Amino acid sequence: MINVGIIGYGYWGPNLVRNFFAANDCRVISVAEARPERLRLLEKIFPTIKGVSDAAEIIYDPKIDAVVIATPVATHFTLAHKALAEGKHVLLEKPMTSSTEEAELLINLAEQKRVLLMVDHTFLYTGAVQKMRDLVDSRELGNIKYLDSTRINLGLFQSDVNVLWDLAPHDISILNYIVDERPYSVNATGITHTNNNIENIAYLTVNYASGFIAHFNCSWTSPVKVRMMLVGGDQKMILYNDLEPTEKIKVYDTGYSYSNDEERKRVLVDYRTGDIHVPKLTTTEALLGMANDFIHCIQEKKQPKSSCHLGLDVVRILEASNKSIKQNGREVILESNLVPTITKSNEVLI
Amino acid sequence: MINVGIIGYGYWGPNLVRNFFAANDCRVISVAEARPERLRLLEKIFPTIKGVSDAAEIIYDPKIDAVVIATPVATHFTLAHKALAEGKHVLLEKPMTSSTEEAELLINLAEQKRVLLMVDHTFLYTGAVQKMRDLVDSRELGNIKYLDSTRINLGLFQSDVNVLWDLAPHDISILNYIVDERPYSVNATGITHTNNNIENIAYLTVNYASGFIAHFNCSWTSPVKVRMMLVGGDQKMILYNDLEPTEKIKVYDTGYSYSNDEERKRVLVDYRTGDIHVPKLTTTEALLGMANDFIHCIQEKKQPKSSCHLGLDVVRILEASNKSIKQNGREVILESNLVPTITKSNEVLI
Amino acid sequence: MINVGIIGYGYWGPNLVRNFFAANDCRVISVAEARPERLRLLEKIFPTIKGVSDAAEIIYDPKIDAVVIATPVATHFTLAHKALAEGKHVLLEKPMTSSTEEAELLINLAEQKRVLLMVDHTFLYTGAVQKMRDLVDSRELGNIKYLDSTRINLGLFQSDVNVLWDLAPHDISILNYIVDERPYSVNATGITHTNNNIENIAYLTVNYASGFIAHFNCSWTSPVKVRMMLVGGDQKMILYNDLEPTEKIKVYDTGYSYSNDEERKRVLVDYRTGDIHVPKLTTTEALLGMANDFIHCIQEKKQPKSSCHLGLDVVRILEASNKSIKQNGREVILESNLVPTITKSNEVLI
Amino acid sequence: MINVGIIGYGYWGPNLVRNFFAANDCRVISVAEARPERLRLLEKIFPTIKGVSDAAEIIYDPKIDAVVIATPVATHFTLAHKALAEGKHVLLEKPMTSSTEEAELLINLAEQKRVLLMVDHTFLYTGAVQKMRDLVDSRELGNIKYLDSTRINLGLFQSDVNVLWDLAPHDISILNYIVDERPYSVNATGITHTNNNIENIAYLTVNYASGFIAHFNCSWTSPVKVRMMLVGGDQKMILYNDLEPTEKIKVYDTGYSYSNDEERKRVLVDYRTGDIHVPKLTTTEALLGMANDFIHCIQEKKQPKSSCHLGLDVVRILEASNKSIKQNGREVILESNLVPTITKSNEVLI
CATH class of the missing domain: 3.40.50.720 (NAD(P)-binding Rossmann-like Domain)
Structure with missing residues (x-):
């Protein structure tokens, strides 16, 4: 006890x-x-x-x-x-x-x-997020290519942290939970509509060496509430709409592939759409799952799903997003050893 | 004739x-x-x-x-x-x-x-865009603060231009049509998932000295089609969903205001939600309106709604977005005389 | 106390x-x-x-x-x-x-x-139903012509009462609360898919001398949950979708009128669609409002909104619906003095 | 040719x-x-x-x-x-x-x-209706138990036929195409809101000896357009929403079963919800398929999908619905040899 x-x-x-x-x-x-x-x-x-x-x-x-x-x-x-x-x-x-x-x-x-x-990070204990992780882990999506999240509503303007620190931790924790690759940099822009220098709208992009990209759109200033995340692989794609009462996760048998057209010197891209599958999700209360994981991991001396290391990685991205916003959207490097050797900026600057 | x-x-x-x-x-x-x-x-x-x-x-x-x-x-x-x-x-x-x-x-x-x-720019001739312009012009929205556009679907990958040049002209032309202020800079990031260096996902932010901000999320790689734009003022806000058959424009009597709480040294923000109004829109075919405007302006020696100057301004933003993507999201100045005198980057760099 | x-x-x-x-x-x-x-x-x-x-x-x-x-x-x-x-x-x-x-x-x-x-009858204490009554009372809808309700889901099959007794009391109480006219008859049909003679799907029509009609579609056997009611007047019409989190009531400025075309010996009907209005509703908990009304009416010796007389009228319609189902849909008269003097059946039977 | x-x-x-x-x-x-x-x-x-x-x-x-x-x-x-x-x-x-x-x-x-x-009957040539027939024929739904259709909008009031003759042929043809059993009776009620004795709102129930039931809700007087059909089996159920641009058919792995609880003298009903499947549909134009079927069947001397026999069966139900409306909803027998031997009315009338 x-x-x-x-x-x-x-x-x-x-x-x-x-x-x-x-x-x-x-x-x-x-x-x-x-x-x-x-x-x-x-x-x-x-x-x-x-x-x-x-x-x-x-x-x-x-x-x-x-x-x-x-x-x-x-x-x-x-x-x-x-x-x-x-x-x-x-x-x-x-x-x-x-x-x-x-x-x-x-x-x-x-x-x-x-x-x-x-x-x-309560969301890690929802049936929806667990299902997304399972779909990524089982490689049902193929190679994952992007995550695009929108979390906006007319909401409580916080007085101590900006909208990314308030809303994005949910989505970044989901990103970190379902994607193993570590990002190398972030870009962020935002705007303050109150005179306190605390952004109420902000956009964050997280960059990965493999070509995976994650984007977050957060706002306290939207007349409608949106809680939508897309996770796209080259084989299948997920639409996660947290406001849907029962159909939170839709799996689209949708993908694309490309080949080189040597003759016309261009790349040919084929895309494909198929059936959609809406899996039934477990509906246990996420916060109770989190509480049980905490107690259980104390007793068993194990690391929980929502570990302090994942929590640190979330803070790392948030901290970098602040720097990027203050530098007008400039890329902020998280881990320099992960930066692709031939960066796009080199191509431009030479 | x-x-x-x-x-x-x-x-x-x-x-x-x-x-x-x-x-x-x-x-x-x-x-x-x-x-x-x-x-x-x-x-x-x-x-x-x-x-x-x-x-x-x-x-x-x-x-x-x-x-x-x-x-x-x-x-x-x-x-x-x-x-x-x-x-x-x-x-x-x-x-x-x-x-x-x-x-x-x-x-x-x-x-x-x-x-x-x-x-x-066909969209300028739709009932929805005309209604948005009227609402902005009549100041029914109050001071406009942001425009946020999502235009994504599983679509034809173009082989000559990236997704912003393909999809964003629609939204940027709408932006330019309803907002008179000129932007001073853009930030853009994107990713190529085919080996031809043509971005299939891209995010664009357009910055304005007044604090207005515009953001565009474009993708050829989404399993679902989204055509959604939010235009927010401090008095009212618009949701424009072009996929809605009849309720394309919703006007939310929703806004916010702020005041200084001197005692606690912080800013207090109040928000307000009220009724929603869905105006009936004219349903004439937009492309026919565009064709008639072209012929009419030839005959009358007038400038059309969708003028070459507006067309140039769209290209200006697209061109700058290319530069920003190639420089990893760095801010690209459009008009240096419009840059706010005390920029955020100065605050950071000093 | x-x-x-x-x-x-x-x-x-x-x-x-x-x-x-x-x-x-x-x-x-x-x-x-x-x-x-x-x-x-x-x-x-x-x-x-x-x-x-x-x-x-x-x-x-x-x-x-x-x-x-x-x-x-x-x-x-x-x-x-x-x-x-x-x-x-x-x-x-x-x-x-x-x-x-x-x-x-x-x-x-x-x-x-x-x-x-x-x-x-808890629903009478919701902001949505109160708004509907206000719209009818103020004659904003014009002359009301029909109420059409669908209340279906995959639900608990009751073992003592059929689906009308289980689900329709909500909708009939709303009907009785917003419409003053008394009905003269009902028709009902239904089906039992379990061997206990308790209908799990049933359809009920309630007839009024003025030409107003009410229809109720109830099922425990639907894969989707629907809670939708239309209330139509000749000036405006209401869509009440109880599953919408915020936009439960939509008022359509939609109506129709008719005139006689003497020459061609036919009736000409014009219809009209206009704006839609989504009023903000009070969001206090309905059940608390009901509890307070009970206590308050005890203290003040008044009749509550959800009175025993309204409750009796609901039972009267349910009881008649049972008779009609058992007689294969035959019309069951509620109040013979209200039956239109020249009934449609007379026209047929002569 | x-x-x-x-x-x-x-x-x-x-x-x-x-x-x-x-x-x-x-x-x-x-x-x-x-x-x-x-x-x-x-x-x-x-x-x-x-x-x-x-x-x-x-x-x-x-x-x-x-x-x-x-x-x-x-x-x-x-x-x-x-x-x-x-x-x-x-x-x-x-x-x-x-x-x-x-x-x-x-x-x-x-x-x-x-x-x-x-x-x-153009709808028989849509991918959606063909998919529904395939699902019923392959017994993927189990024993089908009900069909419930809503086809309402603010529409052209016809001056020669009532709303059932105008709108219901679509749905009745679908019913006849996917269900082999022949109905034994119909009940219908309706209302005229113009002074020409032509119903603009009507409700139709079609009865089958097996316990299958079909219900149709048709109106020219709805402020919203609804085109929705539910087809329920005891194993799976279909939601067909013709207004959905791509997800017209959803198959719910949802069903129910019952058993007798001898001790408590009642029937126990279990229901079950599972995954949802949204099949990709063929998107060829239905009317072209119909035209090709006509020409092809002339050439091959075959009976088409949308045969004159199916057309006759649709008229038979419409004709009976007229009689039932004129007799205030009384059951009208289509085929007396199909009437269940112990009818419910016998139970009541004895």
Whole structure:
């Protein structure tokens, strides 16, 4: 039985409490939250949980085995660092931290303390994402060529992070979960429509040496809600529409191939469309799956699906996207050893 | 009565012939096409039109007043230049030319010869685009803040131009038609999945000094066809879905505003959602409207809706997008005098 | 403060408990449920509510002011009769009773005891249905001409009532709420695909002297879920799609008119299509609105929106639909004084 | 080579001319049409076809082998009878005739004259309907249990036939094409909203001894266009949405089964949902397929897919629907020997 303390009872906190309540082999002991009216709400619904006003009452509580941190991202590093230092297992809400440096420090500390550090990328526990990974892994799509994601709506403008840090972690975590190749660079552009220098619309491209490309379109300023992702291979392609109540994943038996037409000195491309298949998906609640994975991995000393390493890779891409936006869309290299040897820019600049 | 000759009877040619047949005050005299089987098809359907195998038979035919050029873009400049030099009025298919230099030379020649030079950006003649322009012009949207366009499908891979030159002219012409402000720069990224260095997926961002931003997502590699454009103002927003049979334009009474929270040193953003309005649109055939505008402007010596200047501005953005893609997404300046004086890159580089 | 007891903690019970918990000026004292595992579930989630195994412990509890009955319809009459006889206010789940006779007996008893008898037709408390009623009442639709409802899905086959008794009460209650005219007859047909003589597909037509007609298509056997209602007037028409997350109600500025063409001895019909308007709807939880209406009407001695008289009228139509199905679709008269004097059948039979 | 004459050049005539132009082994010789302005239109588009003002010029023209009749239904019998008597092959637009008596007379005459009599039920030649028939024939759906069709829009009110005669022939022909069992009765109800006694909304149920049921909802008075058909088996079910551009047919691996629960004296029903499959359909033009079938069956002396017998069965159901509407929805028997021996009405009437 793992004793859990949860720091932060804001928008997402009640969902975490409810699911750790329902998870196996664990017990929610206490919840820390500075706002008294939120604590009163907690006590009304969950009278058996102790509400405390200070995170320290959880971090330094010897009865607590694992700490769940659901506070603004700027506070993640400090809270998680203290908790890990105390030997607690830690689950961080997404995005993991404000910088790769912070994320790496936490990962090192967790390894040193031999405790579990995990990030809550909930989408990895949905039936839809699991099905997409299975389809990629089984090579049913052939060689995957692109991922194109649109996540827009008229939404809460955050005051601390831009729209990519708010919305893209979902999609980047899915990208990292289903694609093994590591990217070498990103480009991003965006715009601020409020006077606080926090982008409310942004576009991100992630580049890979194999020719795979990923693109993310995020906005808090759309009149319609769109949650759509395309994953294209040369054999089959997936349309993932998260707003569809039952037909979230459609697999198109659609592809293309090319050959050289030597005579006319050009490339001939053939495309093909066939049947569409809509697989039935498991419908268990994703957040409960995440909570169970956390508890199970503590007990079994294993790495979870939504590991701290995946969480770090998400932060790495977000951090680079910030740099690219500030440099007007210039390419920002993530891993220079992965950059294709003859880059396109060399071709141009020579 | 204007006598018209049409050069090119490929994919789009039959539509042009049919609509110039139906247009007012004009007569289709001859059609030039090198492929005999296409000419036979023409003669079967339109026995009164003369089919010729060489464009010169149209360009140098003294009976012909106006030449419509529907050939691959690489041939536009040479054919149009000859026809203008002969004093013919010229209608060019989109995109106008392969470069801004070519487009400017043609515009100068047409002015010198006092003939009409026009580009067929058909979408400007649809009820949907006209309605969008009216909504922007009447300031019903408030200050417009963004345009976001997705035009993807599993489509014919072109062998001479990339996906932006193939698909984006539609959307860029709409952008230029409804937004008066001139852009100062573009960023573009893309990927080639065939070995011919012609991008089949590309993303384009167009930047404006006022803070307006336009983004275009184009692909020949999507299993689903999407034709969707969002135009957002701070008062209202438009969703334009060209695949909807009747509800192509939805106007959302949706907006946002912000204020400074001095105490907490942050910006507060309020958003608002209200009713949606789906205006009835005129349903006349756009291509017929374009043909009538061409003939009418020849007769009245006026500039058409889809003018050569708008056509040039489309080519300018496409040309810059090519440069940006070749430089890995780097910002390419269109008009340096429009660049905001304190650029974001200065902030970063200092 | 009204003390409430709830009988039945099955599929719908938890929703009732949750909303009476949230409602104003009331307190849920006890819940009766025969199945021990359901009672344990109740106690886990709502530790302050007393679970009892016998309905009598609620009906005869002097502390209880109002009884909510959420049991199979066959038990409604007996339970409600006892509770009313004890002077309790009673809320019955839909459909009210198994027969009009039972419903009328309960209504008489409630009047005699001067207590409130109400039926939970939850849909009347949705923003969508309220908007439809407002549009009809304000005569924005003109003269209303038809209501056409489809409520189908692959659903729980009930073992006690057919698909009309299960699904149509929602739609018939909406019909009765928005249309004042009383129907004079019904026709119904249906089919049983299981060997228990309980129709799993059924079609119901309700006839009105003014020429208004209502039609209901109900099925437990559809692979897709459809919740669609059309309400047409001669000036405007409504499409109500309850599965749309935000655009549930669309108002079409669409109508038709007719005139006599004396010369050609025929009727000329003109139709007209115009804009579409999607009004913003209130999004408060309907069940909470219903609970508040129940409590409020007890306190104020008023009749609620979802009154026992409306509930009786729903049962009257359902009861007639049974007769019609058993007589192979024959028209069953509801109110003979409303039958048009020159009926169509007279025309035929003479 | 079959020489074809076409009588009637109204709404559908141009489509017939165009497709018989494109069909194999035939030649359109002449078109008869009383309205001079329609004839001028014909001559402009098809200068090689002879326009005549009187149907007799086609019927008695010895060069003509086959006559296509696309005139109002009331004239079908007389025209077809004359043409058959002259030994011409005849293609009739749907519905075949105004009565079963007329249809039977024509069938007898055609047999006697050894010429082909066919009805144009175009939908039978679509990829979607062919796929549905294949799925039923291969027993992939299991035992089919119901067909439910909705065909509504704001449409042309006809002045000679009601909405069932106008719209339902499409759906009834599909029903007859995919289901071999013969129906024993129909029920229909409807309403007239113009003062000409021609129903603009009508509902039709067709009853079968096996327990299969078909239902048709037709309206000229809907603000939205719906073209949707469900075909349900106990193993799989089909959703056919003719307005979907590419995904017209969806096959749901969805079914149900039942068993007897002896102890609780009730029937237990299990339902099951699984994957969805969207087959690729052939996309050849249906009307061309119909024209080719007509010519081919003349040449090969075979019965076409859309035979006169199927056309007669459609008229039989329409005729019975009229009777049922006039008798207020009463069941009208089509074939008394097919009526289940223990009818439901017996159960009620005893």
